[in-house]
Each structure stands twice: as C-alpha cells, then as structure tokens.
Amino acid sequence: MRQPKIIVVGGGLAGLMATIRVAEAGVPVDLFSIVPVKRSHSVCAQGGINAAKNTKGEGDSTWHHFDDTVYGGDFLANQGPVKRMCDAAPGIIDLLDRMGVMFNRTPEGNLDYRRFGGTLFNRTAFAGATTGQQLLYALDEQVRRFESEGKVRKYEGWTFLSAVLDDTGVSRGICAMDLKSMEVRTFPADAAIFCTGGVGAIFGRSTNSVVCTGTAQGALLQQGVDYANGEFIQVHPTAIPGEDKLRLMSESARGEGGRVWVPKNPADSRAPNSIPADDRFYFLEEWYPKYGNLVPRDVATRAIHKIVYELKLGIGGQQAVFLDLTHIPREVLDRKLEGILEIYEKFLGVDPRVEPMKVFPGVHYTMGGIWVDCDTQATNVAGIYAAGECEYQYHGANRLGANSLVSCIYGGMVAGPAAVKYSRGLEKGTESTPAPVFEREQKRQQGINEALVSRQGAENPIAIWKEMGDWMTEHVTVTRKNPGIERADAKLQELLERFKKINLSDRTKWSNQTLAFARELENMLILARVITLGALARNESRGAHYKPDFPERIDTEWLKTTRAKWVNGKIQLTYESVDTSLIPPRARRYDMAK
Amino acid sequence: MAEKKQVIVRVKRQAGPGDRPHWEEFQLAWRPYMNIIICLRDIAENPVTRDGKATTPVTYDSNCLEEVCGSCAMVINGKARMACSALVDHLDQPIKVEPMAKFPVVRDLGVDRSVMFENLKRMKAWVPIDGTYDLGEGPKLAPEAQEKAYPLSRCITCGICLDVCPQVNSHSKFVGAAIISQVRLFNMHPTGAMHARERLDAVSGPGGVQDCGNAQNCVVACPKSIPLTESIAQVNRDAIKHTLTNWLFG
Numbered sequence A: 001m002r003q004p005k006i007i008v009v010g011g012g013l014a015g016l017m018a019t020i021r022v023a024e025a026g027v028p029v030d031l032f033s034i035v036p037v038k039r040s041h042s043v044c045a046q047g048g049i050n051a052a053k054n055t056k057g058e059g060d061s062t063w064h065h066f067d068d069t070v071y072g073g074d075f076l077a078n079q080g081p082v083k084r085m086c087d088a089a090p091g092i093i094d095l096l097d098r099m100g101v102m103f104n105r106t107p108e109g110n111l112d113y114r115r116f117g118g119t120l121f122n123r124t125a126f127a128g129a130t131t132g133q134q135l136l137y138a139l140d141e142q143v144r145r146f147e148s149e150g151k152v153r154k155y156e157g158w159t160f161l162s163a164v165l166d167d168t169g170v171s172r173g174i175c176a177m178d179l180k181s182m183e184v185r186t187f188p189a190d191a192a193i194f195c196t197g198g199v200g201a202i203f204g205r206s207t208n209s210v211v212c213t214g215t216a217q218g219a220l221l222q223q224g225v226d227y228a229n230g231e232f233i234q235v236h237p238t239a240i241p242g243e244d245k246l247r248l249m250s251e252s253a254r255g256e257g258g259r260v261w262v263p264k265n266p267a268d269s270r271a272p273n274s275i276p277a278d279d280r281f282y283f284l285e286e287w288y289p290k291y292g293n294l295v296p297r298d299v300a301t302r303a304i305h306k307i308v309y310e311l312k313l314g315i316g317g318q319q320a321v322f323l324d325l326t327h328i329p330r331e332v333l334d335r336k337l338e339g340i341l342e343i344y345e346k347f348l349g350v351d352p353r354v355e356p357m358k359v360f361p362g363v364h365y366t367m368g369g370i371w372v373d374c375d376t377q378a379t380n381v382a383g384i385y386a387a388g389e390c391e392y393q394y395h396g397a398n399r400l401g402a403n404s405l406v407s408c409i410y411g412g413m414v415a416g417p418a419a420v421k422y423s424r425g426l427e428k429g430t431e432s433t434p435a436p437v438f439e440r441e442q443k444r445q446q447g448i449n450e451a452l453v454s455r456q457g458a459e460n461p462i463a464i465w466k467e468m469g470d471w472m473t474e475h476v477t478v479t480r481k482n483p484g485i486e487r488a489d490a491k492l493q494e495l496l497e498r499f500k501k502i503n504l505s506d507r508t509k510w511s512n513q514t515l516a517f518a519r520e521l522e523n524m525l526i527l528a529r530v531i532t533l534g535a536l537a538r539n540e541s542r543g544a545h546y547k548p549d550f551p552e553r554i555d556t557e558w559l560k561t562t563r564a565k566w567v568n569g570k571i572q573l574t575y576e577s578v579d580t581s582l583i584p585p586r587a588r589r590y591d592m593a594k
Numbered sequence B: 001m002a003e004k005k006q007v008i009v010r011v012k013r014q015a016g017p018g019d020r021p022h023w024e025e026f027q028l029a030w031r032p033y034m035n036i037i038i039c040l041r042d043i044a045e046n047p048v049t050r051d052g053k054a055t056t057p058v059t060y061d062s063n064c065l066e067e068v069c070g071s072c073a074m075v076i077n078g079k080a081r082m083a084c085s086a087l088v089d090h091l092d093q094p095i096k097v098e099p100m101a102k103f104p105v106v107r108d109l110g111v112d113r114s115v116m117f118e119n120l121k122r123m124k125a126w127v128p129i130d131g132t133y134d135l136g137e138g139p140k141l142a143p144e145a146q147e148k149a150y151p152l153s154r155c156i157t158c159g160i161c162l163d164v165c166p167q168v169n170s171h172s173k174f175v176g177a178a179i180i181s182q183v184r185l186f187n188m189h190p191t192g193a194m195h196a197r198e199r200l201d202a203v204s205g206p207g208g209v210q211d212c213g214n215a216q217n218c219v220v221a222c223p224k225s226i227p228l229t230e231s232i233a234q235v236n237r238d239a240i241k242h243t244l245t246n247w248l249f250g
Helices: A013-024 A062-072 A079-098 A131-148 A215-221 A283-287 A297-310 A330-348 A404-425 A435-454 A461-475 A482-499 A513-537 B036-045 B114-122 B143-152 B177-188 B192-204 B217-221 B228-249
Strands: A006-009 A029-033 A113-115 A122-125 A152-156 A158-165 A171-178 A184-188 A191-194 A233-240 A259-263 A321-324 A357-366 A384-386 A560-567 A570-577 B006-013 B022-029 B073-076 B079-082 B095-098 B105-107
Touching (some): A006 A013, A006 A404, A013 A404, A029 A158, A062 A079, A079 A404, A131 A404, A131 B114, A158 A184, A158 A513, A171 A435, A184 A435, A191 A215, A191 A404, A259 A283, A297 A357, A384 A404, A461 A482, A461 B036, A513 A560, B006 B036, B022 B036, B036 B095, B143 B177, B192 B228, B217 B228
Parallel strands (some): A006 A029, A006 A191, B006 B095
Antiparallel strands (some): A113 A122, A158 A171, A233 A357, A259 A321, A321 A357, B006 B022, B073 B079, B073 B095
16 A cells, blocks of 8 residues: 655644644654744643533533534534534543643642633633643644654745645645745645644734744635635734734633723823722623623724723723733732733733733734635645634634634644545555646746845835735724725735835845745735635624624625635635534624523 | 934844854834844844945744744843843843854854754653543642643743853753753653653763753743753752662662
C-alpha cells in the first residue's frame, strides 16, 4: 500500500491537534508555520475552555452547552457539528488534563470551572488567565515528541503562498516561501489541512497577533476555495486600546465577579474608587438583569457603544468604561487572573487590583471562514481541509467565550483523520502528479514576488494596511450602515489599485519581511472585500452583525449561510440554508432566562 | 508652541549572518504609550534614517505583542527584554536596540533560537501519554501542586535567560535556565514523573545543570518572573541523587 503524505499549515491549537491525529494514524506530516509553532496566536487565549462536565451540581449537560452555543450564535450555525463538538468537549478536557495542562484545581484535586458569558453554568475549565498558552504548550509538546520520533517534520519560518492544483482541480500539495532565504518551493501532499487562524489584521488594530492576517484564506479563495459568513466578526467588549494592538482583558474577569460601570456624570473628576455606588451606572446589570455582566460579547459590545456614543457617558468623555475587579480579594485575583492583570499593569502602569481598568471594545474573533463540509472539515476543493478559527462552522453569528479553544481542538480532531481517510482512499496519490504541475505553480509564485520587488511606485505597504484597517473598523464592525459599507468597499477597490504601485523599499533577497507582508496585504484586501460585501448584502441584524436600519433578525429572508466564491476574478455571494433540525430558532434575548 | 516631542532610536543593523553590523539612527514622532514595536513599525512606514538616508525596514520577530508568545526578545538599552512591553517613556534616549548576543543573527534584530526547541526535545519535555483516544480523566492534583507547577509552565521560550547568562557562550553547550526549569516541570507531573530518570540523564549530560555558574542573572531578567534559580537548585539536587544512585546501584 502506498504511504500518503499530509501537510498541515498553521501550528496553533487546531493545526497541532490535526498534526497529532495524523501522526497517530501513522501518516507522516509536514507542518508549516510562519512562527515557531509555540509562538502561535492560540497563546493569547486567556479565560478558559468550555465543557459541560457538570462538576458543580448545577444540572449542566452537553445539551445545555449545545443550546447555549446555538442560541448565542443567533441560530446561524449548522447544528449537527455544533452538537458533536459539545458532546466531545468533556473528553477533550480529559485529554488535555492527561497531557499535563496545569488547570486550576478544587480542594479535592479536581479541575475547577468558572462562569463565562452567554451561559448560567460554571462550565469553563481554566489555567489561570493563560489557558490558551497552556493548551498550546501541551499540544506543542506532544508534537515535539512525534517530531523526535521522525513522524512530524516542521517547517517553521515558512509562509504559505498557494495550493498546487492539478489539471482536474484537485489539490496535490502547497507552494510556500522560506522567510529567511525567500526561496519559493512546492511540497507535494495528498491532503493539506489549513489551520491558519483569524483575520484580525484586516481591521488594522485588533486583539489578534501579527500573523493573523487571513492571507492563506485569501489566497485559497482566489484558487476556488469558498469562504462562508465572512461578515461575522466578533468585537470583544473589553480590551485595552493601544496603537499597535488592542490587548484583551478576558471575559473571565467578569466570570470571576468583575463589574462594568461608568460614572453617572461623565465629568465626575473623583478617583474611581471614591465614587459612591449611587453615582455609578452598572449598565449591563441594569439592562440585562438575568445575565448581567456575562451577556454574550456582541450584546456587551453594543451596550458599551451605546453608553459611549449615544448616551455620551464614556469616562471623562473618552472612549472607555470601567472594568472593576477591586472588590475581589487580591489572593483570588492572583490565583485566577494573574496573567491578564500583569498585562494591564505592564502596558499601562496601573495595578488593576487597586484601580478599575479602563477598557473599550476591540476586534477579536472571526466567526466566518473557509467553507467546510460539516462531517469532514473538507473544503469544496478536493484535498484541502480546514480547521480552527479559519473555518466557519461552530459559532454562527456570534461566538460564546471559551468556545474557541474547544472548537479549534475539535476541528483538528475531525480534520486529521478525515484527511488520512481521503489520502488513503486516493487511487493515484500526489506522487503520480506530473512534475510540470508543481513547476508552473512555483514559477507563478516566483513571478509574483519578482513583480512586487521590481515595482517602483510610491505606495508604502504599512500605510495601505493602516488605511484599510481604519476604514474597516469604522464601517464594518459594531454598527453597520449600508452607505458607509459601500464607501468602505469603494476604498478597498481603490487600495487594491494603489497596491499595484507599491514600493517595497527593501529589495534584498534575505529575510525580507516587507515582501512577505506585501504578499499578505494583497490577500487581506481581497478578503476584506468578502467581509464588506457580505455585510452589505445582509439586511438584517443577527449576532455580531448589527444594522440599525434593519434592527431585527429576519429568519424568513436571512436564516442562511453566506458563501463567497471566486468566479472569473470576482467575488460572488451565494447562499445556502442552515441546518436547524435539532433546536428550532427562537427569539434571542438576555434580559431574562432563555 | 512647544516643539513636538521626538523619539530617537538607534538600531543595530546586520544584513545577514555573515555581514558586519552597523548602527542606524531614526527620529520618530512621540505618541503616548509608544513601545519599541511601534517604533519599528514607524520605521517600516518611512524607512529613512535621521540624517535623511533611505534604508530598509528593520527585520525583527514579533507576534502576540502582549508578552506571551516570546517572539520579540531583543536588547534594549543594554538589557535583554521583550520589545512589546518596553515602553518608550520608561527608556533613556537615544534608545539603543540590538539583537540578543547569544543567538545567531538572522537579520537585524531577528535571531535564531531553534537551539532551545532542540534542547526541549533532548530533555523529553512532554508528558508521555498513551494516545489521544478516550482514556478518561487525568490524575488528580492538589491545588498546591498546581500552583507550584503553573508558573513554570508559563515559560515563553524567549531566550532572555540564556542571553544574560555568563555560562552561555560560543565555547559552551549549556542548555540554560529555561530548559532546566522545564525538566523540573515535567518531573513534577504525576505522569511525567514516571520518566523522570530519562530527563535527569539528559540534564546531567554535557551542557547540563552542572554547568550553571550560579550568577543568578536569569531569575532577575525573566519577563515571566519564573523561579528559575529554584528550578536549577531542585534539578541539580535530583540530578546528583540520580547520578549517585546510578553509580552505586548500576
């Protein structure tokens, strides 16, 4: 029997889990990542990972987890895969525990669970406030073990450029670039699994890491891989504003009792701690008595925007509200939230144990992504799979906190074996693909690089990127109005034109980060248009997608998945129905029990 | 009107591994909460030196920008630290930025730290599970044991502890504090402990824990405040015991 070969692109939680599953099945893996996989963006996840283990005697169940997730996602997610994920979650926690993740413990030595947004159950396992880091390390260690046994080969410091498609449109490998030598090379594989994360960089500033550009998704789209629900972008309610990055202040701060408020008088000049309770407006608790500070993120974010922009109640007239932990004992804060308190302290020089934090919403998570088949994580192009934040399946119109880690790991667990099964079932593997198929893709990619390096225009890639980010943030995030969205799309087209006159200011052939960034930028601009056009078309409000001119969810017209296709060099939106066979859609509200 | 505040940054440039380094100076417009990453992005947006010479954007490693991925370690005003959390307002100017000295330079501020990942492999820094299929829950763990292990598991493999260590140099194979601390972490875990001897063998070999010179620079420089000297002391005791046991009882 022929031995297949599988490539995984991206070494965050989804990529590492897929890698482990493929290696475990006895199939060799080539693992590609821009950064050493231990530095992937999954490290930034803070609060925890959901699984209905019902360890607190609350009557939680995987069905409740499933219902919370579907309801939180405003019924846009296909229900089959969401249910399977929620059913698998307790087993995933066990596995991570066995891998040595240092989860917080109860006095009996069991895993501790805390509350998160959009649920009334304590369902979130956590390792301090650096849960993503701890999970990533556990999977990284397992992959290192496979690497030392020769079952995994890592290509760290390589960036994905394109898939290698044969004449029948089947993927036979990938084309990638070494970020040191700038060598462009093709790598044969029977299947490639993409786990390339979110697209925060399209919005300029976000809570995402530098590598979260969506470049792979943008490149794949242009090769015929469909992209679904692009318009659904999560804006997290509590981040620290920053010029380079919006640093997340985890929802777990509120899960542990943190309260959000503003002074009733925005001009109140007293120190926050000396403002008496009567002069404070705990707006989430007042507006949403049942869920209080733990409403889902889209709801909390809109509430903060209303406070700041409509009611003009931002602290001191600024774009900020208080996230207050000062009533919680220091010992509890240090044991459960140290990681995020440290971030606030280091970057702002203020101790959040003593003084309430000033926060504001920031672009955080990509609900939409590569379209995949609900059973196998396979895309519409044979041989290409996707898992993790880069695909669209598990969160519908809004993701619940602490569901991302579980969806990444679960997606990887499904994609790995599915890719193995596909590869083993191939009559003719990549080894029988004629060499010219690989050569022409390599030449095409080299050609793009050469053209970029030789351009003598006046446009700077960082400047174009910043402009894109400003426009996307202003018009295509929390509050969306069609005229603004239309202008943003016109701007994106203008930027794509200006991109043709780019000047790299670095034409060297060694470790040229400007060239690599320019490659990413073009894909970002195209994916930004997918987001923008999807948002423009969807004339309703659902989850994170909110249009004041169309304030209601309209199931009769819009209970459907947006599926963007690349047709003759243009983006074309198509729609398909959503599987709601298990839980019929109902109105979504958080001021009362659902 | 007061003159606009400026930030002067001097960056050590090096085109590639074999090339001679040189310094370039940049003048940037000050903004509140500016960090070294913002300075490097400003340079990329307008790669012109202070004396008006066109140059290339600076190559450097970065990713999370919140001190949890370990990418952006470099030497800033003589001190190895993370660039993202190095705030301009807390730094004397001109700010001197250079690559870490104990790792091969790739280009400019970007260095090759793959030796650390190789050493993690050598030390078998993992919990050897039987497989990812459902085998039930992991071992119970006392909260105190978790509270001891968790800080060790926050190591971001940034390499700063190696850069500040006098024992790490071109003539030595010393693995450094981060790696030794990982040996302690995995030997503390109930399942990891079943294979403690293999790790102690590895950490007693060339470049192992016995090469520590007790300068204690590592624990001071660690951006994650990991009790590195405590880890080294513990692993050293365990390694000596392990070696003696081997020697006495074969």
